[in-house]
Amino acid sequence: MQAAIRKLRRRRKLTAKDIDRFIESHTFPIVEGGSVTFVYRGEAEKVLLQHWIYALPTAQPFQRLAATDLWYLTVDLPENSRVEYKIEVRSNGKADWILDPLNPLLAHDPFGANSVCQASGYERPAWTLPDAETRSGRLETATLKSKVFGPRQLEIYVPGRFRGSRKYPLLLVHDGPDYVRYAQLKVVLDNLIHRLEIAPLIVALLQPGKRLREYAGHPDHSRFLVDEVVPFLEREFPLIPEASSRGLMGASLGAVAALHTAWSHPGLFGRLLLQSGSFVFSEIGSHSRGPEFDPVERFMNRFREKPGTPAERIFLSCGVYESLIYENRSLAPMLQRSGMEIRYREARDGHNWENWRDRLRDGLSWLFPGPLWMVYE
Amino acid sequence: MIILLGPQSPRPNLGEAVELLSVDGPFCVVTAGWQERSGETEALAEHLGRKLINLKLYERAERVFAEDPEFFAAHRRRQDRLRKLQGLYRLRLAPLLRTARRLFEEDANSDPDLLQGEQKSALEMVRILDRHHLTRLRQIHAGWSEQWRPLERDSLRRERRRIEKQVADCDAVLIAGGHVAVLLNRARLFGLQQMIGSRPLVAWSAGAMAVSERVVLFHDTPPQGAGDAEILESGLGLARGVVALPHASRRLNLNDRVRVRLFARRFCPASAVTLDNGSMLWWNGDSWSGNRAARRLTAEGRLAEVKDHAGGD
Numbered sequence: 303m304q305a306a307i308r309k310l311r312r313r314r315k316l317t318a319k320d321i322d323r324f325i326e327s328h329t330f331p332i333v334e335g336g337s338v339t340f341v342y343r344g345e346a347e348k349v350l351l352q353h354w355i356y357a358l359p360t361a362q363p364f365q366r367l368a369a370t371d372l373w374y375l376t377v378d379l380p381e382n383s384r385v386e387y388k389i390e391v392r393s394n395g396k397a398d399w400i401l402d403p404l405n406p407l408l409a410h411d412p413f414g415a416n417s418v419c420q421a422s423g424y425e426r427p428a429w430t431l432p433d434a435e436t437r438s439g440r441l442e443t444a445t446l447k448s449k450v451f452g453p454r455q456l457e458i459y460v461p462g463r464f465r466g467s468r469k470y471p472l473l474l475v476h477d478g479p480d481y482v483r484y485a486q487l488k489v490v491l492d493n494l495i496h497r498l499e500i501a502p503l504i505v506a507l508l509q510p511g512k513r514l515r516e517y518a519g520h521p522d523h524s525r526f527l528v529d530e531v532v533p534f535l536e537r538e539f540p541l542i543p544e545a546s547s548r549g550l551m552g553a554s555l556g557a558v559a560a561l562h563t564a565w566s567h568p569g570l571f572g573r574l575l576l577q578s579g580s581f582v583f584s585e586i587g588s589h590s591r592g593p594e595f596d597p598v599e600r601f602m603n604r605f606r607e608k609p610g611t612p613a614e615r616i617f618l619s620c621g622v623y624e625s626l627i628y629e630n631r632s633l634a635p636m637l638q639r640s641g642m643e644i645r646y647r648e649a650r651d652g653h654n655w656e657n658w659r660d661r662l663r664d665g666l667s668w669l670f671p672g673p674l675w676m677v678y679e
Numbered sequence: 680m681i682i683l684l685g686p687q688s689p690r691p692n693l694g695e696a697v698e699l700l701s702v703d704g705p706f707c708v709v710t711a712g713w714q715e716r717s718g719e720t721e722a723l724a725e726h727l728g729r730k731l732i733n734l735k736l737y738e739r740a741e742r743v744f745a746e747d748p749e750f751f752a753a754h755r756r757r758q759d760r761l762r763k764l765q766g767l768y769r770l771r772l773a774p775l776l777r778t779a780r781r782l783f784e785e786d787a788n789s790d791p792d793l794l795q796g797e798q799k800s801a802l803e804m805v806r807i808l809d810r811h812h813l814t815r816l817r818q819i820h821a822g823w824s825e826q827w828r829p830l831e832r833d834s835l836r837r838e839r840r841r842i843e844k845q846v847a848d849c850d851a852v853l854i855a856g857g858h859v860a861v862l863l864n865r866a867r868l869f870g871l872q873q874m875i876g877s878r879p880l881v882a883w884s885a886g887a888m889a890v891s892e893r894v895v896l897f898h899d900t901p902p903q904g905a906g907d908a909e910i911l912e913s914g915l916g917l918a919r920g921v922v923a924l925p926h927a928s929r930r931l932n933l934n935d936r937v938r939v940r941l942f943a944r945r946f947c948p949a950s951a952v953t954l955d956n957g958s959m960l961w962w963n964g965d966s967w968s969g970n971r972a973a974r975r976l977t978a979e980g981r982l983a984e985v986k987d988h989a990g991g992d
Contacts, residue, residue, distance in 0.1 A: 435689055467715050497929075499902050667902035675896045677712075678885040678925040679686055679856045 306332050307339055307374050311367065321372050330404035331419050336380060338419055340364065341404055342373040342389050349373040350390040352399055354416075354652045355623040361390065383421035383650035384657065385623070409656050411484050418656070429493040430486050430659055436496040437462030441488065441507075446534050450526040451511055458535070459488060459505035461495050469540045470504045471547035471670050473573075474527060476517065476556030478507020484655035490662050498674040499667045504539045506531060514594045517552075517559035519601030524563035528570060546614060549573030549669055553658045555580050558598050564612035565605055572614040573669040577658045578621060581629040602629075609636065615643045617665035619658075621651040681890070681918050681962040684883035685925050685954035685972070686856065691726055692957055693853070693881065699961070700879045704850030705729075711736040711865035712857020712885045723855070731853070732845050736865040739838040743868075746834040750827065757823045758864075764819065768812045769909060775805045776907045776941075783937045802944055809910050809945070813893070816912055820867075829868065839869050846874040856884025856925065859896070863889045863912055872915040880917060887923035887954055892916045895946065897924065899932045908942060920989060921960070921967060922946045924976075927953035936980030943976040950988055951976040960985060 310316070310324050325343065332339040342349045342364060349364035364373035379385065386409050388399040401408065402417035409418045420426075439461040446454045457479060461470070481487035487505075494500040508531070510516045516523040532548070535541060541548075550560035550571050557579030564571040582589045583602040589595055616637055620630035627648070634646035645668055651657035682696045697706070708731045710717040717737040724731045744751035779801040787794055829835050846852065852875050854862070862885050866872065882890045897908035924931065932938050933953070942951050950967065952960055958973040969975075969985035977983050 463716070465715060663902050671903065673858060674898060674901055676860050677856075677858050678888060679688070679712075 305334055307341075307367070307376065310372075316368055316370055318370075321370055324372075325404065330402065333379075333420070333422050335422060336378055337376055338379045338421060339374055339376045340387075340389070340402070340419070342391070342402070343371055343404070344373075344391065345371055346373070346391045346393045348390075348392040349375075350392070351375050351377070351387055352390050353385055353387040354654070355385060356625040356627070356652070357623075379419070379421040380650055381421060381423040383419075383623075384424050384652075384660075385419045385421070386416035386652060386654055386656075387419060388416055409484075409654060411655055412480060416654075421650070424650075427660055427663065429497070429499075429663055430490055432489050433493055433496070436492045438492050439464075439488065439495070441482075444534075444538070446530060448526055448530050450522050450530065454511070454526075455509065456531070456534075457482075457507040457509075458539075459491055459503070459507065460539075461502035461504075462492065463502070466540060469542045471501055471549070472532070472535060472539075472541045473503050473505045473549045473551055473575075473670070474508060474531065474560075475505055476508050476550075476552030476559050477510070477513075478505070479509050480655070481553075481658070482507060485659035485662070487659075487662070490659065490666075494663060494666060495672065498672040498677050499663065500672045501670045502672075503670055504535065504541060506535055513555065517555040518594065518597040519558055519562040520597065521566065523559055524566045527563050528567050532570075545569055545572035547572070547670075549575065551575035551577075551665075552579075553577040553655075554653065555598070557581070558601070561605070561612065562601055565610060568610055568612055571612070574613045574616040575665045575669060576616065577619050577661060577665075578624055578626055578653050579618070579630060579633070580626060581633050583629065606636065609640045611640060611642055613642060615645075615669055617645045617647075617669055619647040619649065619661040619665065621653060621657045622648050623651060624653040626653065680879045680964075682881045683887040683890075683918060683921070683923055683952075683954060683960040683973075684881065685887075685958035686884050686956050688956065690956060692959060693723075693883065694727055696881045696959060697727055697851075697853075700851055700881065702850045702879055705732055705848060706851050706853055707732040707734050707845055707849040708853040708855065709734050709736055709862070709866065709871065709886070710855045710857070711740070712855060712859065712862035712889075713737070714858055714861055723853075732849060734842055734845055734871075736842070736869060736871070737861070739842070740865045740868055743832075743834045743838055747832055750829070750832050750835070753823070753827050757819065760819055761816070764812075764815055765909075765911070768808070768815075769907070771808055772805070772907055772909060773905060775801070775808060777905075779805055779941060780937060783941055802941070805945055812910055813913055830870070835868070842869050842871070843874055846871075846878075849878070851879040851881070854880070854882035854886030854890060856886050859885035859888050859894055860911060862886065863894060863914065866915060872917060875915075875917060882918070884925040884954070887918070887925060887960075888914065890915050890917040891921055891923050892919055892949065893922060893946070895922050895924075895951075897942075898930045899935070899938060908945075918962060920949050922949050922951040923954055924951055925954045928955045933982060938980075939976050939982070940978060940980035943978050943980075947978065950985065952985055953982070965989065 330341050351362045364375040391398050405417045407418040408415045442458045444456045448454050495502050548571050552560040557576035582595045582598050589599050638644045720733050782798045782801050888894050891914045894911040894914045896911050899906045953974045960969040960973045966987045966989045974982040975985045
């Protein structure tokens, strides 16, 4: 148990005012060294912590502090961890999953929001925050009349100080609009380009139609990118026509789509940024993740059989609190053996957008290095 | 008079520096470090409220290369060799700097004499390598010039004459920042150093680096690599006794006394001076002085004002 709660427990008689003072004098959850205490105040029959740390028991129960309405739970959390969670409050036969009322820190995703616990040592990187000094790029919208999928909207990031006389690398980002919304991709690109840590890039933000089908290693998707999106962008923007200046990026199923596209068209995309890829495979028998992963398993098994050389450089990352850590860990050495340049990074985080956001500098600056050492403006 | 400035964004102080020159005549400007944007000097002219003559070194070099493909190919081959040499230098530099850093982090209390002897020697190894690298660079440049005699190439001679005339008609020279290797390369190609002579000069960011004696590239916390400061080239040597450090607050851990100490001692007797936005450093003919935003890295690992400083610590 943490010092703060222990101190409170030692009091002989706890009043509502004592609890008020305790709440006012702390920020929550309380982080003390390697342990974190989650606190909830309110009448309930039971309070539970719902988190997304794979391998830890979920729905961990809080303890009530004496006869008060204060509930707490202390868990060990290694340094630099970042954990998303909700509090489950059970009363009158009802169970509500709520954001932590004492913690203003939230992370958003397409399903809503979660509270965020930042363990000791974790700090949100400065380059993920808007910077008034940074030259901002712009987002353009285009409609692509696809023979594969019909009309498709594309958002395109164009860097600040774009010049038609110059040629740019191209990056195609799966779930691009979500990356912008939940992983601050535009802010990150603006900052890293302004700081010269990455080259100015043209970035196409791809939005799938039927995501589970298209991103699960479907040939229509790779055809769409190779035969339609890339030629369209090459007509519209001055792009460097070389594999080393062409990249694919994606997270989760988006990483599968990126790897599948590069693998089925070797020599076209020289750079891959794959985050928490849903690289489900089976050595024997089958996977246990539901039928939507069947095509992923089929592709990954074929890929693992004959990986070939889908790209020159691949940056892989995965959170150690994800159920996919095994699949990603096992992929890294396999790719290394194939002679490609591979960087593999793990973080104490889960399968979420802020984990993917925090790894972008490491990945993008390696795949598309900027003129950091040479330019002093 | 020579004035060195930091980056001109977000608050430019070039106008203030130009006022100090007390020169009424026309100014010429070198923007080769801006590369393909080098023609875009409107904002600069507007800030200064005067007409500027853009020497267009970047465009002129492109023209020379297009007109003389044989010369261009030779130029590319030399650049490739220089890049390879830089890689080899980096390879040797990394362990030497790592060792020096480690020794400077040691607790000096146990046996100061013993430790200081090792620190001094480790630092001297780095300085010897830096000197060796500069010698090798000079050899490559000299060998190449002897073989290709750039000043005897028609297209280059023609452009050079035009630049000479433009500089001769100007009372002061401004050199902007940007890509320091491109800037230095184009300035060298056309022999800008001789043309400037003793004319009043204001240079900022990469411009300040290029006009000094040694161009030192630096970043303590790059996203990739160890962040070892390295010598790129000899500079034009117009600003002596100073190592220019533009964007120092963002690029260097100035609170890390070991890094600051090592940096200062490594380049001694030249003074390593921070040039952030708003910084100004001026040479009065005998010594350097600076405003409060320009700070000198000291051998003790601190930052100090620059006042009547001839270089060294």
